[in-house]
Each structure stands twice: as structure tokens, then as C-alpha cells.
Amino acid sequence: MPRALLSVYDKVGIIEFAQALQARGWEIISTGGTGHLLRDAGVTVDMVEDVTGFPEMLDGRVKTLHPTVHGGILARRDVPAHMAALAEHGIGPIDLVVVNLYPFRETAARPNVADAEVIEQIDIGGPTMLRSAAKNHDSVLPVISPRDYDRVLAALDAGGPDAALRRELASKVFAHTSAYDAAITAYLNLAAEEFPVELGMAMRRTVSLRYGENPDQRAALYATDELRGVRELAQLHGKELSFNNLLDIDGATMSLEPWPDRPACAIIKHTTPCGIALGTTTVEAYHKALSTDPTSAYGSVVAFNTIVDAETAETMRDLFVEVVIAPRFHDDAVTIFREKKNLRVVELPLNPGLPALDYKRVRGGLLVQDRFAFTWNETDWKIGTKREPSEQEWRDLRFAWAAVAGVKSNAILVAKGEAAIGIGAGQMSRVDASFLAVHKARTEGHDLKGAVLASDAFFPFADGVVGAAEAGVTAIIQPGGSVRDDEVIEAADLHGVAMVLTGRRQFRH
Numbered sequence: 001m002p003r004a005l006l007s008v009y010d011k012v013g014i015i016e017f018a019q020a021l022q023a024r025g026w027e028i029i030s031t032g033g034t035g036h037l038l039r040d041a042g043v044t045v046d047m048v049e050d051v052t053g054f055p056e057m058l059d060g061r062v063k064t065l066h067p068t069v070h071g072g073i074l075a076r077r078d079v080p081a082h083m084a085a086l087a088e089h090g091i092g093p094i095d096l097v098v099v100n101l102y103p104f105r106e107t108a109a110r111p112n113v114a115d116a117e118v119i120e121q122i123d124i125g126g127p128t129m130l131r132s133a134a135k136n137h138d139s140v141l142p143v144i145s146p147r148d149y150d151r152v153l154a155a156l157d158a159g160g161p162d163a164a165l166r167r168e169l170a171s172k173v174f175a176h177t178s179a180y181d182a183a184i185t186a187y188l189n190l191a192a193e194e195f196p197v198e199l200g201m202a203m204r205r206t207v208s209l210r211y212g213e214n215p216d217q218r219a220a221l222y223a224t225d226e227l228r229g230v231r232e233l234a235q236l237h238g239k240e241l242s243f244n245n246l247l248d249i250d251g252a253t254m255s256l257e258p259w260p261d262r263p264a265c266a267i268i269k270h271t272t273p274c275g276i277a278l279g280t281t282t283v284e285a286y287h288k289a290l291s292t293d294p295t296s297a298y299g300s301v302v303a304f305n306t307i308v309d310a311e312t313a314e315t316m317r318d319l320f321v322e323v324v325i326a327p328r329f330h331d332d333a334v335t336i337f338r339e340k341k342n343l344r345v346v347e348l349p350l351n352p353g354l355p356a357l358d359y360k361r362v363r364g365g366l367l368v369q370d371r372f373a374f375t376w377n378e379t380d381w382k383i384g385t386k387r388e389p390s391e392q393e394w395r396d397l398r399f400a401w402a403a404v405a406g407v408k409s410n411a412i413l414v415a416k417g418e419a420a421i422g423i424g425a426g427q428m429s430r431v432d433a434s435f436l437a438v439h440k441a442r443t444e445g446h447d448l449k450g451a452v453l454a455s456d457a458f459f460p461f462a463d464g465v466v467g468a469a470e471a472g473v474t475a476i477i478q479p480g481g482s483v484r485d486d487e488v489i490e491a492a493d494l495h496g497v498a499m500v501l502t503g504r505r506q507f508r509h
Helices: 014-023 032-040 048-052 067-074 080-088 104-109 115-120 125-135 146-157 163-188 243-256 282-292 310-315 331-337 391-404 430-443 463-471 485-494
Strands: 003-008 027-030 045-047 096-100 141-143 204-209 219-223 234-237 264-269 272-278 300-304 321-326 344-347 357-362 365-370 412-415 420-424 452-455 475-478 498-501
Touching: 003 014, 003 032, 003 067, 003 125, 014 027, 014 032, 014 096, 014 146, 027 032, 027 048, 032 045, 045 048, 048 067, 067 080, 067 125, 096 125, 104 115, 104 163, 125 141, 125 163, 141 146, 141 163, 146 163, 234 331, 243 264, 243 272, 243 300, 243 321, 264 282, 272 282, 272 391, 272 420, 282 300, 282 310, 282 420, 310 331, 391 412, 391 452, 391 475, 412 430, 420 430, 430 452, 430 463, 463 485, 485 498
Parallel strands: 003 027, 003 096, 027 045, 096 141, 300 321, 321 344, 452 475, 475 498
Antiparallel strands: 204 219, 234 344, 264 272, 264 300, 357 365, 412 420, 412 452
8 A cells, every 4th residue: 555644734635536546445544633634524544653653742843854754754665675675674655745834934034033943944754755755756755735636636547656756746845845945044144244155045936927128039937936026926917927027116105205195206217217296195296206317207107106096097098007006906997997008007115125036147157135225314415615505406316316316327317396306327437427417407497597406426526416407406415435526525615505414325236
């Protein structure tokens, strides 16, 4: 009689699967809660302690770590000495292992969870049984997911699992336990001052994409365990998201993070804002963001940091948009958006600056850094010029400094009335970025008199400041730190421009 060992945390479908195995003549071995659940459902079960002759101990930490279990799993059926050893010690072979693991990730993700509770969810016996079965997959079938139960039963009815299925299920085990260990490693490294010598990443493929940045590139979306990350994305309408859509969505959420408490809108093209603004309502924020550069907004991703209502959806009716994204949509707003068959409507919570690592791919490796998080560190700001900003300039400077953080470097953003009116992004020189921001503002008919300017890094020369001042900019915010800071400040003073130095660079490559 073939034997199966069933020990699962996720008990979805396990009763039906055990009943189906028993109906096919299988003997069932089980542990603790799984075993009692199956017995209550009428399944004949041998509890593991009866098989091993050794009781569960240490609050369940030790129950399957025993030669009777692992000998039965690891013995090679094609090696006579292995089978003789089983017979000598009274160990029966185990032919199927169905195990899923303690919810470590879910426990670690809970707010304010105690460290001891998280540690207790590190599964030891489960991964050990799975890895043993996966190593011996030629003889033992390892199953980690309820989604595979029907496939296994169908294979048993067809004469037994073939080599391809066995190898596939074994591969799933090692991928799963590797990701599980990576999640544990990441948790234990949270408080470390140094980056670990070895870094594991736990990722799960959530979507296979039609193609990548270009049609001849394969692509897929893999999600980490990060809170408020892409795994929480929910698409409510529209055709499938593309690789480039997802990059733009990431740029959008980053751009809106500085304003958790005020309605804000960002319009994204090629991962960087072409419009961004604050408003008293989402409608006002959208109109102000759109006015930054309505030409570039065609085919964009439009993002909001708060609930989108029907009035906002109605306001957007005339603009061709690839994606609209917000933490939540009213049902009547979704109804309006659904009039456009291809428009993708996506709900995704903003990441509130949670600590995390950021990865950038280079050939043969990854660059790893702390995730950029915008901070309002105004206590470190200094006024470098003779003139201090006015009250209105201060409001716009604060907005501009937060808004420029989401723009690709070299980045210059000109703002007025807590809205961007000109953006110079991704330029090779800062003076070109300043010129482009002013040029875009003029092209769209914005009045630059009394506008402010933010730069994501210091001005290496005074020319960018002079050009902005001559266009009408009256206040500038920038990190400072150039060897020519004195020249830059002198130029600002010469033109009556107030300048604030933040002491913090905000590059986004």
C-alpha cells in the first residue's frame, strides 16, 4: 500500500485530497491539527507519533524530525542497500509528501508584531520534509500547493506521475523554500547596520506580460513580500498592463508619496512627471497637473493619492490615458472609466515611505540601496541669500522640493500656486534642464513672474540660476554643496532671488 504524509498549514482542499487518496488505496500519515481535521472528516489516519514511536515535543517544534520519517522519504527505491536498511529498522517508504509552511511572511508583515511571535513562525520540519521529498523526487512526489492536488490525482489515475511532473513539483519545492528562507533573511537583516554579505530575494511571478520594453523582449512581473508593494495592485478595468505601464505606475506612486494628507495628482510619461500639482479636491489637482504640459499628457498614466470620485472621472473624459491609478475608486467613477474599453483602472495603496531596499539591475548583478523616501527635514534648511522667501514663495518652494524628487535627474521643476508649470527632466546638464523647464512653461502660456524653482542637486555654475531669474523666477530651492555655492548665491542676490539650501540631494537615475 503506498503511503502519503500530509501536514499542512493551509488546509484548503486537504480533506477532499486525503479522501481521494484513501479511495485509491493509499495509507495516510499526518501530524497535529491536520491529522485531527482528517480524522474528524472520516479519513483513517496514522498520526506521526504512532509511526515514529516518539511524541511531539517542545510545543510542536519537534515532531517529524525523525529517521522513521526521513528514512521513508529519502530511501532510493533502486538501491537494494537502502531498501534493506528500511526493512532492518522497520521503516516503511513514504511515496507522497504534501506540506505547506507556517505563515512567516504574513506574520512578519503584521504591524507591531512581537519579534518572538515572528520567530516562532519559522518552519523547520516542513521545509526539511519538502526538501527530502524533492531530492528523492524520482520516487517521492512533493506537493506544496492545493492547486496541484487535482493534477496529482489525475496523474495517479493515468498510471503514475511521469518524470516531467515529478521534476516540476520538485523544482517548485526548492523555489518555494528558497523564497521562504529569503523572507526570513530579510526580516532578520532589518535591524542590521551593514548590508549582508549574501542577499536573498523572495519573489513570486504574479503576471506574465505580453512583452517587455520592446516587442521582442520577454517579460514578467515578480512581486516581493514588501508591504504596499506591487503585489497589492488590483486592476478594476481595461486591457492587461504592459511592462512600461508598470514602470510608470511605480514612478507615479513615488511622485505622490510626499503628500499623504492633501489631494495630489501626478501625470506620468516615461516614468517621470510631465505634470504634478496639489489641490483642495482631486478635480482641482488634476486640472492643475494637466495644465503643466497638456501636450505631453496624451497617452499618460494619471495618478491620484486619494479616492477618485465620479466628478473626477467625468473631468478626465476627454484625455486619452493609458492608466489611471489611485488607492481607491468610487463605483460610479469606475462606471465612467469603463466607457473606455482599453483604459486600465488600477487600485494600489501608496507606499508611505516604509523602510525597504531598492534594486537596480546591472549586467551580472544588482545595485542595492536603501529605498528613497522623501522627508520634510526643514530644520536642516538654510537661507543662503540676503532676501528670505515670502509666505507664498515658501508654500511653493515646499511643494517644488517635494515634487522634483520624482523627476529624473538632472531635474529642474518650476512651480507656482503649488503646481508644476515647467519641468526639465533627464538632461545631461543642469543648465539645459533649467532652460527646458522655463521653455516648457512659456510654451504652455504660464506666467513665470513670481514662480519658484527646485533643483534635485546643486548648481555647479551660476548660469542656471541667472537664466531662471531672467525668466521671472523669484525663489530657488536646491541642496547646495557645490564648490561654487558662493558664486551661485551671489548671482541669486544680484537678481533679488531668495535661495534655500536643503543639504540633501534627490537624484533619481
